[in-house]
Amino acid sequence: MADYDYPEAVAGPFEAPPVEFEDREGRPIEIRVYDAERDFEALCEMYDTFDPADRAQGIPPAREERVRSWLDVILDEGQDVIAADPDAERVVGHATLVPDGNEAVELAIFVHQDYQGAGIGSRLIRALLGYGAEQGIEKVWLTVERWNHPAVNLYESVGFESSSVESFELEMALRLN
Amino acid sequence: MKLLLGIGGSDDSWHALTQTAERAAEAGDSLTVAILENPDSEMSPGEIEEKVERTLGEYDLEADVRHVEGDPGAMLVEIGDGEGYDQIVLGGGQRSPMGKIRVGQVAEFVVLNAETSVTLVR
Numbered sequence: 001m002a003d004y005d006y007p008e009a010v011a012g013p014f015e016a017p018p019v020e021f022e023d024r025e026g027r028p029i030e031i032r033v034y035d036a037e038r039d040f041e042a043l044c045e046m047y048d049t050f051d052p053a054d055r056a057q058g059i060p061p062a063r064e065e066r067v068r069s070w071l072d073v074i075l076d077e078g079q080d081v082i083a084a085d086p087d088a089e090r091v092v093g094h095a096t097l098v099p100d101g102n103e104a105v106e107l108a109i110f111v112h113q114d115y116q117g118a119g120i121g122s123r124l125i126r127a128l129l130g131y132g133a134e135q136g137i138e139k140v141w142l143t144v145e146r147w148n149h150p151a152v153n154l155y156e157s158v159g160f161e162s163s164s165v166e167s168f169e170l171e172m173a174l175r176l177n
Numbered sequence: 178m179k180l181l182l183g184i185g186g187s188d189d190s191w192h193a194l195t196q197t198a199e200r201a202a203e204a205g206d207s208l209t210v211a212i213l214e215n216p217d218s219e220m221s222p223g224e225i226e227e228k229v230e231r232t233l234g235e236y237d238l239e240a241d242v243r244h245v246e247g248d249p250g251a252m253l254v255e256i257g258d259g260e261g262y263d264q265i266v267l268g269g270g271q272r273s274p275m276g277k278i279r280v281g282q283v284a285e286f287v288v289l290n291a292e293t294s295v296t297l298v299r
Contacts, residue, residue, distance in 0.1 A: 058278035070276050077274075098274045106275045143277060168285055 004104070004141050004163045004173040011159030011174050016130035017081055023118035027085050029092070031127040034080035042091040043082065044068060051113040056145055057169070060110065074098050079135055081128045083111070083120050093120050095128040097137060104139035105132070109154075121154055129158060129176060138177045143169040178206045181293075182266040183245075183253045183283065185215030186225050189268030193298035194229065197266050198236040208240040211256065213249035213283065250286030257293040269297035 019031040034043070047060045047067045055062070061070050074080070074096050083093030095109040109128070111121045132140065142160070144151050146168060160172035182197050184190040194210070201208045210233075212225050220228070222244055233240050245252045257265040265287055270280040280288075280297070288295050 100274045
């Protein structure tokens with residue numbers, strides 16, 4: 001994916017985690033860098049109960065054992081930020097930057113259906129980009145199903161620009177540093 | 178069944194060939210392998226043909242192997258629809274570093290344009 005057209009201007013600045021706020025349903029939400037020991041089981045739990053209709057382009061995988069092997073790979077290689085509801089003792093969102101082996105990273109973000117529409121995704125993606133910028137990441141890209149308008153709007157709101165058009169999937173790119 | 182498999186040398190297209198050859202050998206399907214123009218492939222059409230023949234040999238399968246010039250999606254639809262194939266078979270896409278499935282451009286074109294049924298092999 002080295003041939004994306006990255007915007008010339010650097011996006012942001014974005015506030016790095018930890019970030020605490022109250023979501024639109026009045027729940028306290030903490031956004032923080034993923035910690036394997038503390039968060040792994042709760043993160044698996046989020047994906048195990050993830051609405052199949054919210055899957056996109058084959059992820060998260062549908063079966064529990066595949067969820068774990070998929071997470072093992074991205075948690076091992078990537079930079080991960082989670083959103084947690086401490087009152088419910090749940091991980092409710094996860095955003096990640098996975099290196100593509102080509103000096104750029106691929107971004108993905110997931111918010112559990114019980115916590116969608118509450119303003120969490122927007123805070124979560126900003127915190128992830130703030131964390132990525134701190135880590136020195138320069139180029140970020142993603143693909144999104146063309147008809148997934150809420151996701152496309154979210155990505156555009158933080159500065160992603162579409163870089164190719166003739167496909168089921170929209171490719172979007174952003175410069176962080 | 179009369180199958181038309183398109184191959185351009187990507188990983189998913191090799192997987193599609195192996196799966197299809199195995200089933201065709203069992204079911205007695207008639208298979209045509211169309212070697213497509215693919216500027217992204219590191220293999221030349223000749224090298225792809227050699228590897229195709231080797232794979233077919235592993236399954237003891239006789240198949241018609243032909244080189245197709247021109248736009249790969251358009252040519253597959255033309256051959257599939259025009260020559261009475263029952264099914265067009267293609268690789269089901271590659272995975273991104275994140276694990277997202279990305280369906281190839283040729284597969285997208287064929288799915289949207291062919292009258293013949295299309296199988297994307299996963």
